[in-house]
Amino acid sequence: MNLKDPLPVAPGTAADTGAGQPHRATAWPEARAVAVRAGADARAGRAPLGVPLGQALGQVLAEPLLALTDLPPFDTSAMDGWAVAGPGPWAVREDGAVLAGHAPAAVPAAGEAVRIATGAPVPAGTTAVVRTEHARTEQGGTAAASGATLLRALREVVPGQDIRPRGQECRSGDELLPRGTRVTPAVLGLAAAAGYDELPVPSRPRVEILVLGDELLTAGLPHDGLIRDALGPMLGPWLTALGADVLATRRIGDDAEELYAAVTGSGADLVVTTGGTAAGPVDHVHGVLDRAGATLLVDGVKVRPGHPMLLARLGAEPTGTGPVRHLVGLPGNPLAAASGLLTLAEPLLTALAGSGSGSGNEAALVPVQDEVHGHPHDTRLVPVVRRGGRAVPLRYNGPAMLRGIAAADGLAVVPPGGARPGQELDVLDLPWPAAEGAVPAQGACFT
Ligand SMILES: Nc1nc2c(c(=O)[nH]1)N[C@H]1C(S)=C(S)[C@@H](COP(=O)(O)OP(=O)(O)OC[C@H]3O[C@@H](n4cnc5c(N)ncnc54)[C@H](O)[C@@H]3O)O[C@H]1N2
Numbered sequence: 001m002n003l004k005d006p007l008p009v010a011p012g013t014a015a016d017t018g019a020g021q022p023h024r025a026t027a028w029p030e031a032r033a034v035a036v037r038a039g040a041d042a043r044a045g046r047a048p049l050g051v052p053l054g055q056a057l058g059q060v061l062a063e064p065l066l067a068l069t070d071l072p073p074f075d076t077s078a079m080d081g082w083a084v085a086g087p088g089p090w091a092v093r094e095d096g097a098v099l100a101g102h103a104p105a106a107v108p109a110a111g112e113a114v115r116i117a118t119g120a121p122v123p124a125g126t127t128a129v130v131r132t133e134h135a136r137t138e139q140g141g142t143a144a145a146s147g148a149t150l151l152r153a154l155r156e157v158v159p160g161q162d163i164r165p166r167g168q169e170c171r172s173g174d175e176l177l178p179r180g181t182r183v184t185p186a187v188l189g190l191a192a193a194a195g196y197d198e199l200p201v202p203s204r205p206r207v208e209i210l211v212l213g214d215e216l217l218t219a220g221l222p223h224d225g226l227i228r229d230a231l232g233p234m235l236g237p238w239l240t241a242l243g244a245d246v247l248a249t250r251r252i253g254d255d256a257e258e259l260y261a262a263v264t265g266s267g268a269d270l271v272v273t274t275g276g277t278a279a280g281p282v283d284h285v286h287g288v289l290d291r292a293g294a295t296l297l298v299d300g301v302k303v304r305p306g307h308p309m310l311l312a313r314l315g316a317e318p319t320g321t322g323p324v325r326h327l328v329g330l331p332g333n334p335l336a337a338a339s340g341l342l343t344l345a346e347p348l349l350t351a352l353a354g355s356g357s358g359s360g361n362e363a364a365l366v367p368v369q370d371e372v373h374g375h376p377h378d379t380r381l382v383p384v385v386r387r388g389g390r391a392v393p394l395r396y397n398g399p400a401m402l403r404g405i406a407a408a409d410g411l412a413v414v415p416p417g418g419a420r421p422g423q424e425l426d427v428l429d430l431p432w433p434a435a436e437g438a439v440p441a442q443g444a445c446f447t
């Protein structure tokens with residue numbers, strides 16, 4: 001796909017999924033690219049947020065850091081010593097000592113010297129600073145300075161020595177750091193020196209999570225066909241770890257009206273739904289999106305697990321002026337939902353926040369330890385742990401299982417057809433510290 005093409009994305013070749021629905025799945029890498037484009041579209045027009053320096057650590061600059069002042073802001077003494085004018089010896093002006101933080105009280109005339117401290121503004125007329133240890137004072141007796149204290153240099157004095165000229169580091173308006181720079185402690189220090197009280201950072205994307213399904217319990221043990229909601233507890237913290245501001249996690253029954261009201265009434269930049277993406281009797285996501293006038297950008301992805309995942313643009317048309325909002329529909333099977341999160345939600349959020357340059361998860365190539373079975377046509381995402389520079393595929397990687405990913409520190413991207421031992425695979429990181437310790441039970445795959 002040409003990424004410059006206007007959205008929505010052209011769907012893939014129509015085929016029958018066996019579910020009675022046309023299969024318009026997008027290839028996995030393309031789906032991620034579409035999600036990045038969607039996030040970037042939504043970012044356009046969003047004003048950056050000014051946050052106090054103390055709250056900006058770890059965020060990225062939403063605008064270039066331009067110097068608000070010359071640095072240093074005035075000619076500054078680099079040493080404790082004497083500000084001298086003209087060639088020595090110099091008559092010491094007792095009224096003229098200059099301390100850091102104070103304006104010069106006296107301006108030395110040619111042949112004069114005043115005391116000066118490191119960091120103090122150098123008085124006009126100063127030709128050099130002579131360090132304390134490079135000069136000595138004596139009672140004068142020359143015609144020029146009869147009775148005054150005289151200062152003599154103990155070594156050659158070079159004009160301009162130990163003076164940091166105004167603007168030596170930067171001039172007001174200079175670009176100190178580009179947009180997208182991560183705010184480190186050193187960046188905070190530079191920003192403060194350059195005159196900033198606040199830094200421009202991208203506003204955090206607001207996300208609302210809608211968990212669908214009449215069969216879900218929020219407490220206790222499964223019973224009578226009811227199961228625990230595994231996605232409500234998982235998605236909020238996961239999306240928060242990706243930098244989102246999670247407004248709410250709401251549980252909604254298999255009720256199309258309730259879902260329609262929740263989707264159309266949400267003020268979030270991104271609505272994430274779970275379940276209801278397939279073609280079952282109570283799978284309402286497609287119908288609700290249709291009724292809400294949404295544009296499907298991705299309707300199914302050639303990835304296992306998670307192929308019914310979808311991405312839609314809500315509300316404003318591409319040419320409209322209102323805020324651009326999106327919906328990511330995650331499949332209900334829990335590992336399929338995680339797959340959808342990494343495939344669609346993470347790249348969209350990263351682009352929306354303006355952090356990172358690519359997909360939102362800079363995959364690293366890692367050789368896989370064991371053979372991994374592949375899907376004949378689709379990409380597979382398989383939980384792995386990294387051990388000794390290798391990615392070890394984990395068992396319990398079926399779409400309905402979280403046991404594998406809970407022990408993993410990444411998801412390996414297995415191309416159609418599978419991977420042989422030693423083959424290098426992209427591994428997508430999970431947004432929390434890598435697992436340590438023994439590799440959990442591995443071996444057979446489950447579906
Ligand atoms: N006839 C077909 N049936 C299905 C297909 C298909 O192509 N044809 N695809 C299957 C695949 S693959 C997936 S994935 C699921 C996607 O289904 P939905 O997104 O519509 O999700 P549900 O039907 O609502 O639920 C699926 C499954 O997941 C459980 N679930 C749902 N929410 C949660 C939750 N919050 N916590 C834990 N478990 C949850 C739900 O009970 C179901 O077991 O469709 C297949 N079917």
Ligand code: MOO
Pocket residue numbers: 303304305306307308331333335336399400
């Ligand atoms: O795509 Mo489904 O996620 O295989 O279970």
